[in-house]
Amino acid sequence: MSTALTFGAAATALSLLFWSPLIFQARGVLAFVLFIGTPGVSAGIAGWTLGKWLLDSARVRPGSAALCGAIISSLALLLFAPLFATVYILTQPAAEHWDIVSLTFLLLVGSAFVMWFRLAVIGAAVGWVLYRLAAHDTGRAAA
Secondary structure, three states: OOHHHHHHHHHHHHHHHHHHHHHHOOOOOHHHHHHHHHHHHHHHHHHHHHOHHHHHOOOOHHHHHHHHHHHHHHHHHHHHHHHHHHHHHHHHOOOOOOOOHHHHHHHHHHHHHHOOHHHHHHHHHHHHHHHHHHHHHHHHHHH
């Protein structure tokens, strides 16, 4: 659960930093949910799914923890696209001509080129920090 909260909080904070000009201009709940909520939820789910072994400092090393963090953030990106597309399609008027599959594909391709490397680096940093915190707590408990 701590990995889910950590990755979700990191994604929410970074999304808020990145998208805050858009959110404050829009002044609506939908923009906040789409650009802040969906990245946080998808990162939380990805952290909950793959982050359990990150806290086992006996089996994990710093490099593999960073790699796992990058994988978790990549999975979060894969979860974000259909979640964003679904929320967007369900909240738009019927006159919109997007469907969930094509919007998901467009988001995946666009975000893979624009954001993936940044997200992988940030995920690696979060994974490494979680590993170090778990190793520190384990060392203190053993002493």
